Amino acid sequence: MSNKALKNKSFGIYVHIPFCERVCIYCDFFVTTARKYRPAFIESINREIHYVASQLEAPEARTIYLGGGTPSFLVDGQVTSILKSIYCNFKKVENCEITIEVNPNNVNSEKLDEFSRSGINRLSLGIQSLNNKELESLYRNHNRDQAVSAFVTARKAGFKNISVDVIFGLPGQTLENLQNTVTGIIKMDPEHISIYNLTIEERTYLHKMVKSKKVVLLDDEREFEMFSWLSEYLEKSGYSHYEISNFAKDGFESKHNSSYWNGLSYLGFGPSAHSFDNSRRWWNVRDLSTYIAYAGIENQKIIEAEEDLNINERITEFVFLNLRQKRGINKKVFLDTFGISFDAKFEKALYESEPYINNNSDVVFLNQAGMFLYNQVCLLFVKNLNE
Numbered sequence: 001m002s003n004k005a006l007k008n009k010s011f012g013i014y015v016h017i018p019f020c021e022r023v024c025i026y027c028d029f030f031v032t033t034a035r036k037y038r039p040a041f042i043e044s045i046n047r048e049i050h051y052v053a054s055q056l057e058a059p060e061a062r063t064i065y066l067g068g069g070t071p072s073f074l075v076d077g078q079v080t081s082i083l084k085s086i087y088c089n090f091k092k093v094e095n096c097e098i099t100i101e102v103n104p105n106n107v108n109s110e111k112l113d114e115f116s117r118s119g120i121n122r123l124s125l126g127i128q129s130l131n132n133k134e135l136e137s138l139y140r141n142h143n144r145d146q147a148v149s150a151f152v153t154a155r156k157a158g159f160k161n162i163s164v165d166v167i168f169g170l171p172g173q174t175l176e177n178l179q180n181t182v183t184g185i186i187k188m189d190p191e192h193i194s195i196y197n198l199t200i201e202e203r204t205y206l207h208k209m210v211k212s213k214k215v216v217l218l219d220d221e222r223e224f225e226m227f228s229w230l231s232e233y234l235e236k237s238g239y240s241h242y243e244i245s246n247f248a249k250d251g252f253e254s255k256h257n258s259s260y261w262n263g264l265s266y267l268g269f270g271p272s273a274h275s276f277d278n279s280r281r282w283w284n285v286r287d288l289s290t291y292i293a294y295a296g297i298e299n300q301k302i303i304e305a306e307e308d309l310n311i312n313e314r315i316t317e318f319v320f321l322n323l324r325q326k327r328g329i330n331k332k333v334f335l336d337t338f339g340i341s342f343d344a345k346f347e348k349a350l351y352e353s354e355p356y357i358n359n360n361s362d363v364v365f366l367n368q369a370g371m372f373l374y375n376q377v378c379l380l381f382v383k384n385l386n387e
C-alpha cells in the first residue's frame with residue numbers, strides 16, 4: 001500500500017490470481033503458466049493482505065472479487081486460504097458479494113463445494129462462445145460441452161448467482177454464430193451476462209496475427225449490427241443492459257464492478273492489481289518474482305507507480321465511468337462533486353455528441369450508437385474539458 005494514509009475504510013477488494021493453464025491469443029492481463037509458483041504466491045498474497053490491512057483502522061470489505069488469470073486453477077484449498085486471510089483482516093459487510101472467476105475446464109463439484117463453503121456466492125464463468133471453432137481460434141482450452149456441463153455443475157453445487165462471459169466481434173464470426181451462442185446461454189438462465197467486444201491489445205499474439213494479416217477483423221458495421229442485436233435481444237429476454245458490456249436480471253447487477261463505475265474505493269492485491277482511494281490510485285508490479293519476494297515484507301517495492309488525480313483527471317474519470325452506465329451522468333451529482341455546472345462546462349461536447357446521447361436537464365446518457373462508440377464519444381468530452 002502507498003505510504004499516504006487512506007481516506008476510506010470500506011473497500012471493494014480485488015485479488016489478482018495470475019495463473020492460467022495456457023494463454024489465450026487475445027489476453028492482455030498479467031498471467032503466467034508457471035503453476036509451480038502457486039504455493040509461494042499464496043503465501044505472498046496472504047502477507048500482502050495482512051500488511052495492507054494492518055495499516056488501516058477497522059477496514060471493511062464491501063465486496064470481494066477473485067479474478068485473474070484463472071482463480072479456479074488454484075488447488076488444494078488455496079482459494080479458501082486467500083479468503084480466510086481477507087476475513088481475518090477485513091470485516092465483511094452483511095450480504096457481501098464474493099465472486100470468483102472460473103473457467104469451464106477446471107471446475108468440478110469438489111472445487112465448487114470448496115468455493116461455496118469458503119463463502120463465495122457468485123461465479124463468473126468464462127464461457128466466451130458456444131462454438132467450438134471459435135473457442136479453438138481463441139486458444140481457449142474448453143469446448144461447448146464442457147461449458148454447458150460446468151454451468152450445470154455450478155447450479156447443482158448451489159450457486160444462485162452466476163454470470164457468464166461472452167466475446168463478440170471475433171475474426172470470421174457471423175451474426176448467426178453469435179446468436180447461437182447467446183440463445184444457448186439464455187437457455188442456461190444465468191443471472192448476469194458480460195459481453196465484451198474483442199479488442200486487439202498490443203502485447204498479444206492476436207495483435208501479431210492481425211499485423212501479419214493472418215486474420216482479418218470484422219468491420220465496424222458488422223460489429224455494430226452484433227452489438228445492436230445483443231442489446232435488443234437481451235433486453236427482451238429480461239436482462240437489463242445496465243453497462244456497456246453488462247446485462248443483468250433485476251437485482252443481479254455486479255456490486256463489485258458497479259462500485260468501480262461509481263468511483264468507490266477499492267484495494268487490489270496480487271501482481272498488476274490496481275487500487276483506488278478518493279483521488280489517488282496505485283498499482284502493483286507486473287512481475288511474479290518481485291511480487292513473491294517482497295509482498296508484505298518490503299511492500300513499497302511491489303508498488304509499480306501511483307498517481308494523484310488533478311481536478312481535470314477526476315472530471316474525466318467521472319465522465320468515463322458514468323457514461324459506461326445506462327443511467328449516465330447525473331448533472332446534480334456532478335455539480336455537488338465538482339461545484340461546476342455540467343451543461344456549462346461541456347456545452348461543446350454535448351452539441352458534438354448529440355447523435356449519440358440522450359440529454360435532458362437532469363441526466364445525459366448514451367444511446368445505443370453512443371454505447372458502441374463509447375471511446376470516441378468520451379474523447380469529445382475530454383477534448384472539450386482540456387480546451
Ligand code: SF4
Nearest residue numbers: 020023024027068069
Ligand atoms: S483464461 Fe482468461 S486470463 Fe487466462 S489467458 Fe485466457 S483470457 Fe487470459
